[in-house]
Amino acid sequence: MARIKMVAGNWKMNKTLQEGVALATQLKEDVKNPSCAVVIGTPFIHLATVAELLKDSPIRLAAENCADKEKGAFTGEVSAEMVKSTGAEYCILGHSERRAYYHEDYEILKNKVELALANGLKVIFCIGEVKEEREAGKQNEVVKAQLEGSVFHLSAEQWKNITLAYEPVWAIGTGLTATPAQAQDMHAYLRSLVADKFGAAAAEDTTILYGGSCNEKNAAELFACPDIDGGLIGGAALVAEKFEAIIAAR
Numbered sequence: 526m527a528r529i530k531m532v533a534g535n536w537k538m539n540k541t542l543q544e545g546v547a548l549a550t551q552l553k554e555d556v557k558n559p560s561c562a563v564v565i566g567t568p569f570i571h572l573a574t575v576a577e578l579l580k581d582s583p584i585r586l587a588a589e590n591c592a593d594k595e596k597g598a599f600t601g602e603v604s605a606e607m608v609k610s611t612g613a614e615y616c617i618l619g620h621s622e623r624r625a626y627y628h629e630d631y632e633i634l635k636n637k638v639e640l641a642l643a644n645g646l647k648v649i650f651c652i653g654e655v656k657e658e659r660e661a662g663k664q665n666e667v668v669k670a671q672l673e674g675s676v677f678h679l680s681a682e683q684w685k686n687i688t689l690a691y692e693p694v695w696a697i698g699t700g701l702t703a704t705p706a707q708a709q710d711m712h713a714y715l716r717s718l719v720a721d722k723f724g725a726a727a728a729e730d731t732t733i734l735y736g737g738s739c740n741e742k743n744a745a746e747l748f749a750c751p752d753i754d755g756g757l758i759g760g761a762a763l764v765a766e767k768f769e770a771i772i773a774a775r
């Protein structure tokens with residue numbers, strides 16, 4: 526099985542329903558035969574409508590989160606089962622904004638990952654160090670702990686539904702993209718960790734995305750690195766032309 530190349534968008538808390546439908550409609554119109562997997566991550570409220578809209582499109586749909594509980598009295602939460610019922614196929618989990626602002630720790634994320642997988646969703650699992658950790662040379666131990674804390678307990682079978690996204694927190698939304706060399710070093714390290722845990726073949730097959738100020742100008746250079754299989758795109762995923770140019774660079 527060859528490793529899947531992918532460009533995924535993360536809209537975050539942007540776009541009204543109408544604006545989101547307009548963007549998805551334009552992407553559907555323009556992206557008919559991409560040379561890589563294309564995923565868009567939208568707010569919950571867009572999912573059902575956009576899933577319907579993308580039915581005869583190669584573009585796949587992701588939620589940006591799901592609850593860490595199965596169901597019941599958790600006002601305002603959206604379960605993995607509910608996400609799946611919209612037609613979405615992926616769930617982004619472990620994003621640094623969820624970790625930092627909503628205090629999602631290893632254990633909470635472990636529960637979310639398990640529930641997403643149990644409900645037939647694929648997971649785009651984000652990891653990455655903050656600026657101080659990079660400056661202290663601790664980035665490798667940080668990402669290793671993030672993996673060990675939330676996803677390295679999975680079975681080899683479950684692992685097939687995990688895509689990793691390395692997103693150095695200092696690069697997210699800041700314009701400070703990691704250099705291709707910095708990103709490649711980390712991706713190679715991540716792949717070696719996956720090899721130690723799940724074996725060389727599984728590591729070879731694992732898709733590892735880069736995210737953090739990846740845009741239409743720097744994407745090609747990043748994607749040219751052997752261990753960078755694509756991108757998780759925030760700001761540039763909000764503009765069809767930019768997102769499409771990144772897809773074309775993959």
Ligand code: PGA
Nearest residue numbers: 697698737738758759760
């Ligand atoms: P950015 O966000 O592309 O706007 O830096 C990436 C992300 O947070 O996934």
